[in-house]
Amino acid sequence: MSRSLNKSIGSFAAVILVLFVLISFGVSYGCVKLISSHYSERAASAALDFSSLTINADNARQSFKTRIKSDDYESVQNKLSAYQRSNSDIINRISLVSFSNTAGVYIYDSGGEALGARLDYTSYTSSVKAELINGRNSMNHMNKGRLTVYRPLRTVDDNLCGTVIVELQEPFEKHYFTLIAGVFGALLILSLIFVLILVLHLKKKISSPLKKISAYIDSIQKNEKSHKATDASVIFDDSREDEIGQLSASLKALLSSMDTGERDLNQAIYDANHDGMTQHWNKRFYHSMEESFRKCEALCVIYFDVNNLKLMNDTLGHESGDFVIKRAANYIREFLEDGDYCFRMGGDEFLIVMTKGSIRKLDKVMDKLNEDSPYILSRKSDSVKCSLSYGCSYAKGVFSYDSLLAEAEENMYLKKAELKKLLKMPDR
Numbered sequence: 001m002s003r004s005l006n007k008s009i010g011s012f013a014a015v016i017l018v019l020f021v022l023i024s025f026g027v028s029y030g031c032v033k034l035i036s037s038h039y040s041e042r043a044a045s046a047a048l049d050f051s052s053l054t055i056n057a058d059n060a061r062q063s064f065k066t067r068i069k070s071d072d073y074e075s076v077q078n079k080l081s082a083y084q085r086s087n088s089d090i091i092n093r094i095s096l097v098s099f100s101n102t103a104g105v106y107i108y109d110s111g112g113e114a115l116g117a118r119l120d121y122t123s124y125t126s127s128v129k130a131e132l133i134n135g136r137n138s139m140n141h142m143n144k145g146r147l148t149v150y151r152p153l154r155t156v157d158d159n160l161c162g163t164v165i166v167e168l169q170e171p172f173e174k175h176y177f178t179l180i181a182g183v184f185g186a187l188l189i190l191s192l193i194f195v196l197i198l199v200l201h202l203k204k205k206i207s208s209p210l211k212k213i214s215a216y217i218d219s220i221q222k223n224e225k226s227h228k229a230t231d232a233s234v235i236f237d238d239s240r241e242d243e244i245g246q247l248s249a250s251l252k253a254l255l256s257s258m259d260t261g262e263r264d265l266n267q268a269i270y271d272a273n274h275d276g277m278t279q280h281w282n283k284r285f286y287h288s289m290e291e292s293f294r295k296c297e298a299l300c301v302i303y304f305d306v307n308n309l310k311l312m313n314d315t316l317g318h319e320s321g322d323f324v325i326k327r328a329a330n331y332i333r334e335f336l337e338d339g340d341y342c343f344r345m346g347g348d349e350f351l352i353v354m355t356k357g358s359i360r361k362l363d364k365v366m367d368k369l370n371e372d373s374p375y376i377l378s379r380k381s382d383s384v385k386c387s388l389s390y391g392c393s394y395a396k397g398v399f400s401y402d403s404l405l406a407e408a409e410e411n412m413y414l415k416k417a418e419l420k421k422l423l424k425m426p427d428r
Contacts, residue, residue: 017191021184028184036171043090044149047083047166048138051094053268054079055108056276057153057161064098064107064162067116071322072276077108079271084110092146092169096153098162099125099132107162135160145171275344277322278329286343286351290401293353298396300357302365303408304332305389306348306377307416308425312384324377324386331375331388335365351405362394374419387423389416 055076063073080094096108097119104119113119121129124141131137135152142148147168153161273285281289293299306328313321325348332350336342339356354361369375369390378386391411393404419425 013194014192017194018188021188021191024184024187033171040090040147040168040171043087044140044147044166044168047087047091047094048149048151048164050083050268051080051096051164051166052151052153053272054083055096055153055161055164057155060096060107060153061155061159061161063115064105068318069115070277070318073115075276080108081110088169090169091166093165093167095119095165095167096162097165098160099129101129101133104132104163132163135163147171277325278344280329280333280350281341281343283343283345286341286345289341289353293355294401296355298357298394299399299401299404300352300354300359300362300392300394301404301408302335302352302354302362302390302392303405303412304328304350304352305412305416306386307389307419308378308384308386309348312378312382312386315384316382320378320382320384323379327377328388331377335368337361357394359394362392366392373415374423385423385425387419387425389413389419391415 056072059070059072060076063070069077084091084094092111094108094110095106095113097104097106099105103121104125106113106117106119107115109117124143125132128139131139132150135154138152139150140147141150149166151164151166153164155161273282274280275282306324309321309324312324328348328350329344332342332352335352337354337356339354341353341355343351343353345351374387376385376387378384389412391408391414393407393411395404
């Protein structure tokens with residue numbers, strides 16, 4: 001009888017514990033899969049946001065048309081590749097592709113495809129070809145557990161530049177499946193060992209369990225279940241609580257290991273507000289500051305323009321033109337102090353706005369500019385000579401900011417005419 005009872009109790013405990021472990025595994029895997037899906041969507045959204053902030057659609061479209069890799073192009077390409085590498089555990093690829101009726105063409109690609117490389121349509125992209133060419137809606141696609149997201153990127157004048165494509169790695173629950181299965185497999189083995197120990201313990205001390213079981217049966221007959229209920233809790237409930245406690249600890253450790261936190265946006269914010277080539281503030285940031293400039297009590301403005309840059313680009317190439325732009329930017333940077341802002345307003349135009357300026361400070365800067373004039377930006381060996389024109393204006397109290405800018409620009413053009421005559425530069 002005792003042998004049969006031991007087998008019965010052991011079998012029941014084994015079934016309960018095995019079912020508990022299997023159910024716990026299913027719940028855990030389901031939670032991990034749910035977390036994985038949410039994490040993948042956040043990672044994809046973050047990658048899309050980073051790409052949209054990093055890529056200048058107008059510059060990218062120009063690079064696509066000309067197939068010329070400028071410094072700005074290489075800088076963006078490097079940033080996208082670096083972002084993908086630093087998140088390679090979740091992101092497989094980041095691309096910017098321009099789609100046409102026949103195929104797609106890579107503009108940027110962290111996977112190594114060159115500018116202008118062809119990307120053929122797949123069964124999925126063929127089904128949404130019209131959406132990709134029109135470029136108005138974002139799309140998600142799941143293929144064999146891999147999530148790929150598509151977001152159109154448009155220029156300032158609302159022309160389609162291309163589609164940013166972020167392809168994720170396989171969901172991390174697949175990578176952790178073996179680990180999770182191993183952990184719960186180990187728990188299953190421990191549970192069976194526990195059942196074996198329980199059976200051996202019952203065999204060794206059978207009298208006490210039989211008395212408790214008998215008391216439990218008697219209590220059932222007499223509707224006095226409190227004693228047996230307490231005893232059953234000692235035998236079964238405590239063990240299940242232990243397993244649940246272990247499961248909770250395992251889940252907590254797993255979730256803690258997956259909590260990577262929020263991505264640092266400082267670099268993305270910097271890139272959004274600065275010109276990639278010169279590292280001066282860009283025109284977009286200028287427009288955000290313009291209203292505050294209008295409210296200043298005093299303001300110094302210096303307008304700069306590079307002479308002969310177009311001729312330099314046309315004659316010696318954009319690499320020489322970029323050299324001139326960078327040299328101009330570095331020279332202008334020497335005049336900046338606290339409270340001064342320098343913006344790259346266009347290809348060859350820069351603007352310094354001194355919010356803490358005075359007429360004495362402006363005179364000091366202008367004396368230095370006049371002393372260096374004509375400041376030649378090109379190399380000595382270059383056949384085309386590029387110089388720096390400049391014009392300033394100052395106002396205090398009640399003034400018109402637009403008139404102040406116009407005055408500085410007019411003075412700059414006067415200087416430009418003077419330098420062209422002095423250096424015998426062509427009227428271009």
